[in-house]
Amino acid sequence: MQTIPLKHPKTETDDACTGRLSPAFLDSLRNGYRMGPADLACHNAVSNNAAKPLALNRGVARGDDGQFSHRVRSKGITNQRNSGRCWMFAGLNVLRPQIMRDHAIEEFTFSTAYLQFWDKMEKANLYLESIIELRDADFLDRDWEIVNKMAMEDGGWWNYLVGLVEKYGVMPHSAMPETHASSHTDTLNEVLGRLLRSRAIRILDQHADGAAVADLRAGKNQVLAEVYRLLVLHLGEPPLEFEWRYPVRKKKEAADDADEELMTAENQRLTPPETHTPQSFYRKYVGRPLSEFVCLYNDPKNELNRHYRFDRARNIVGNECMNFVNIDTTLMKQVAKTSILANEPLWFAVNMGFDQSAEHGLMKHRLYDYETLYGIDLTLCKADRTRLHAGASGHAMALMGVDLDTNEQPRKWLVENSWGDDKGNKGCWTLHDDWFDEHVYTIIVHRRHVPDVILNLFEEEATVLPAWYPGAMGIQSVPHPA
Numbered sequence: 001m002q003t004i005p006l007k008h009p010k011t012e013t014d015d016a017c018t019g020r021l022s023p024a025f026l027d028s029l030r031n032g033y034r035m036g037p038a039d040l041a042c043h044n045a046v047s048n049n050a051a052k053p054l055a056l057n058r059g060v061a062r063g064d065d066g067q068f069s070h071r072v073r074s075k076g077i078t079n080q081r082n083s084g085r086c087w088m089f090a091g092l093n094v095l096r097p098q099i100m101r102d103h104a105i106e107e108f109t110f111s112t113a114y115l116q117f118w119d120k121m122e123k124a125n126l127y128l129e130s131i132i133e134l135r136d137a138d139f140l141d142r143d144w145e146i147v148n149k150m151a152m153e154d155g156g157w158w159n160y161l162v163g164l165v166e167k168y169g170v171m172p173h174s175a176m177p178e179t180h181a182s183s184h185t186d187t188l189n190e191v192l193g194r195l196l197r198s199r200a201i202r203i204l205d206q207h208a209d210g211a212a213v214a215d216l217r218a219g220k221n222q223v224l225a226e227v228y229r230l231l232v233l234h235l236g237e238p239p240l241e242f243e244w245r246y247p248v249r250k251k252k253e254a255a256d257d258a259d260e261e262l263m264t265a266e267n268q269r270l271t272p273p274e275t276h277t278p279q280s281f282y283r284k285y286v287g288r289p290l291s292e293f294v295c296l297y298n299d300p301k302n303e304l305n306r307h308y309r310f311d312r313a314r315n316i317v318g319n320e321c322m323n324f325v326n327i328d329t330t331l332m333k334q335v336a337k338t339s340i341l342a343n344e345p346l347w348f349a350v351n352m353g354f355d356q357s358a359e360h361g362l363m364k365h366r367l368y369d370y371e372t373l374y375g376i377d378l379t380l381c382k383a384d385r386t387r388l389h390a391g392a393s394g395h396a397m398a399l400m401g402v403d404l405d406t407n408e409q410p411r412k413w414l415v416e417n418s419w420g421d422d423k424g425n426k427g428c429w430t431l432h433d434d435w436f437d438e439h440v441y442t443i444i445v446h447r448r449h450v451p452d453v454i455l456n457l458f459e460e461e462a463t464v465l466p467a468w469y470p471g472a473m474g475i476q477s478v479p480h481p482a
Contacts, residue, residue, distance in 0.1 A: 042374065055368040061360050064430050068414050071401030072097050072345045075107045077427030079420035081183035084154030087349075087475040088112050088119070089418035090396040091161040092170070094345045094444075097400075099285050101343075104248045106268075114176040114278065117235045118168045119160065120152070120188075122316045124196060124227045127151050128220040129317050131200045135207045135216075146312065146467040152193040154185055155474040157322040158347050158396075158444045160315040162290040167316070168238075169278025170286065175242035181234035188234050192227065199223040244281070245273045293347075293444050294458060296332055297324035300383040302465075304328055305454075309462035310472035322474070325457045329437045333410050338449045340402045345416075347444035349393035349475055351385075354439055361424030363415070365434040382438055392471030393441040400428070410436075441471065 035043065045054055074097040078089050092110040100108050130147040137144045181188050203216050211219075247268045276284070302308065304326050313322035339346050355367040371378050385391025401414030413436065415429040431440075447455055465472060 038375065046373075051370075051373070052368060055370045055373045056357070057364070057367055057369045060364045060367055060432075061357070061362060064362065064412070066425065066430065068401040068403040068412070070341055070404070071414050072340060072343050074100065074345075074400060074416065076109060077416070077421040078109060078112075078418045079183070080112075080418045081420075083116075083183050083185040084475075085112055085116060085185075086418055087156045087158065087347075087396040088115055088161055090347050090398050091158060091444075093398040093416055093418065094347050095170075095286055097343075097345060103246075103285065105246055106249050108246075109173040111171045111173045111176040113178050113182040113235050114171050114238055115161070115164045115168065116182055117176075117231050117238050118164055119156065119315055120192065120231055120235075121224070121227060122164070123152060124192065125220070125224060126315060126317050127196050128200065128203065128223060130312075131203055132207075132213060132216050132220065135204060142466070142468055143312070146473065148197070150473055151196050152189050153474075154189065156315055157310075157313055157474045158293070158295060158442075159313070159320065159322045160474065162293075163314070163316040163319045165282060165286075165290055169280070169282040171239070171242060171276070171278045171281055172244055175239055175244065176236060179235055188230075192230060195226060195230070196223070199226075238278075241275055241277055242281075243273050243275055245271045247271075292447055294447050294450060294455070295322065295324040296335060296443050296445065296450070296454070297326050298329050298332055298382075298441055299326055299386060300381070301386040302326050302463075305457060307457045307460045307462045309464050310467070310469060311464050312467040313472055313474060322472075323458075323462050324442070325454055327454060329440065331451075331454075332440070332443055333433070333436060335445055335449055335451075336399060336413075336443050337402055337404070337410050339445050340399065342449065344446060344449075346399040347396060348399050348440060349396045349442040351391050351393065351439045351441065352395040354391075355435060356429070358419065358423045361429045363429055363431040363435040363439070365432065365438050367435075386470050389470050391439070393475055394471075396442075396475045397429075399431075399443070 074093070078093060080086055080089050089112060092112060092115075096108050096110060099105060127147065134141070134144050134147065199219075203219055206216055206219055247270050249268055297308070306326055307323065308326055309321050309323040311321060314320065336346055336348075350363075355365055356363040357367060370376075380388075380390070382391060397418065398416040399413055400416045402410050403412045403414075405411045411433050413431040413433075415431050417424055417427055417429055419427070421427040467473060
């Protein structure tokens with residue numbers, strides 16, 4: 001039998017040139033490591049247990065008193081369940097304290113299923129319009145990739161909510177409540193995605209046969225009729241009008257907060273029924289235009305005090321893409337503090353993948369001390385996390401309170417999440433100030449709380465960041481942890 005001679009092993013110089021792991025190098029790793037007592041203890045711990053609880057910094061977990069020097073009054077915790085609608089829940093949760101305060105309503109919740117319906121319709125239209133726009137693009141083109149990758153996702157930005165509310169209005173939860181499909185969107189998204197891609201091929205075939213753009217759009221409208229039907233089957237048909245009434249709290253003289261929170265037959269009255277359209281409900285109960293709010297961002301990878309825009313970051317054809325002024329977190333926190341002290345909560349977006357605990361309701365830098373557990377240095381700054389695609393906005397929530405130190409500077413923040421009241425501290429998180437610097441990327445705030453020097457930057461032409469920039473395609477939130 002013929003034998004095949006072994007190739008001569010590469011020299012150390014050859015390995016340095018090729019970057020391969022050579023047998024000699026692997027031998028040096030084996031020979032150079034001996035498990036000492038500390039490593040043995042770590043091995044026994046992490047091989048027999050989940051590492052995350054072992055790394056939890058107990059001093060941080062037990063050191064928070066849960067108190068805040070100022071908090072915006074609200075009531076009720078929402079639950080997005082198995083859907084990526086955090087950006088929508090956060091936006092509506094920011095608006096509802098004003099309704100409860102101005103109209104003496106004990107508790108109020110918007111219908112997210114209503115806006116979700118129209119978000120899906122608008123995204124379907126946007127996808128098909130993008131296919132028409134890019135009909136001659138190569139399938140390896142990066143814009144083509146992004147458009148098709150995000151064909152029917154749940155995610156979005158604040159400007160997505162603004163566009164929906166301005167066009168379709170809002171309604172209370174009772175007018176269009178949640179369905180199983182609205183809060184468990186995997187199957188709905190899969191079917192809609194398959195439908196849209198299937199029909200996209202038909203549109204491209206029409207184009208290949210020489211059809212005009214008007215004919216392509218006529219075909220698109222037929223697809224949207226199919227999309228509408230599927231959405232009605234899963235979410236119900238959005239009402240054009242609805243009736244609404246609510247119990248009003250009667251305020252007693254010298255009543256304290258605890259007394260006001262009691263809702264009994266003796267201290268409440270029911271308002272007369274009102275008939276509303278979603279637009280009339282928005283005008284009466286929300287009132288102020290959402291276009292008055294601006295987006296402030298912190299991305300140290302880009303130049304500060306500049307106006308930027310994320311390309312293709314929108315859900316409605318013809319609307320403005322998500323744009324922001326990039327600022328330092330010190331200024332961002334001062335603006336956020338001003339808003340909270342004015343009893344106006346904020347929509348904000350973070351990276352929830354680092355140092356937060358749904359069990360303890362905490363966000364604290366180095367909450368999980370992996371460096372001590374493993375004896376390694378894991379330092380990576382915020383700019384480098386963006387550079388390496390390891391850090392970007394992934395979840396949106398409502399900022400509802402602040403705790404100030406003796407110098408009136410923020411030391412921690414109260415966060416209202418949309419993961420239900422069985423997560424965190426009855427649905428809320430304490431966000432420590434050092435975590436803000438590391439993992440908060442975006443706040444949405446009314447322009448009256450923003451310095452003029454920053455507002456003026458929005459008048460400058462925006463530098464466009466591509467759709468594949470980290471975080472550009474919106475808050476692609478994963479469902480809350482089990």
